[in-house]
Amino acid sequence: MRRGILAIAFAIAAVPFSGFVATGVRYALRSHRHGSLPSWYGWVFATASLLVTLLFLGCALRVVGHGPSWQTLWRATVISLPAIALISLGSLQLLAGMAILVVAIWALRRRDEPAAERPRRTRTSRDSG
Numbered sequence: 625m626r627r628g629i630l631a632i633a634f635a636i637a638a639v640p641f642s643g644f645v646a647t648g649v650r651y652a653l654r655s656h657r658h659g660s661l662p663s664w665y666g667w668v669f670a671t672a673s674l675l676v677t678l679l680f681l682g683c684a685l686r687v688v689g690h691g692p693s694w695q696t697l698w699r700a701t702v703i704s705l706p707a708i709a710l711i712s713l714g715s716l717q718l719l720a721g722m723a724i725l726v727v728a729i730w731a732l733r734r735r736d737e738p739a740a741e742r743p744r745r746t747r748t749s750r751d752s753g
Contacts, residue, residue, distance in 0.1 A: 631687040634728075638680035641721055644673035672712045675704055676721045683729065692734035701725045 635642025652666025679701055692700075705722050711717045 627689075628709050631684045634680050634684035634687060636689075637721070638677045638684070639726070641673050641677040641680065641718070643669045644717065645677060648673055668711050669715070672708045672715075675708065676725070679704070679725055680721070683725065687732075694729060694736055698729050698733050698748055700727055704715055 638726075648666045648668075648670025650666070652663050652670065654663070656663060679697065682691050682697055682700075686694060686697060691697075705726065707716050707744065708715075708722055
């Protein structure tokens with residue numbers, strides 16, 4: 625039951641970012657005033673939004689036992705975070721979504737990771753005294 629609710633939450637969280645994809649495409653297909661961003665930027669923004677949408681949907685699939693592993697989702701999110709920040713010109717909406725993904729994937733990866741695979745903390749002289 626909990627996994628189903630979490631998967632639904634990830635899927636619902638993807639909806640606004642899919643709307644940004646549509647907004648980016650609409651921007652790319654319209655003519656613009658002089659001094660505004662060029663039309664091709666709409667395609668770039670739509671691509672960044674699509675990536676965030678797919679990461680949320682990947683998390684939803686992982687929760688129900690399908691899709692990529694948490695480690696793969698973690699790597700994809702951490703690698704794409706600076707790229708999305710750069711190509712979206714610092715869009716706060718996309719960066720907020722990525723921040724949520726980073727925290728959620730980190731916590732879920734840590735929860736599902738077996739204790740044997742976690743890095744062990746070694747005892748130092750500071751810990752013993």
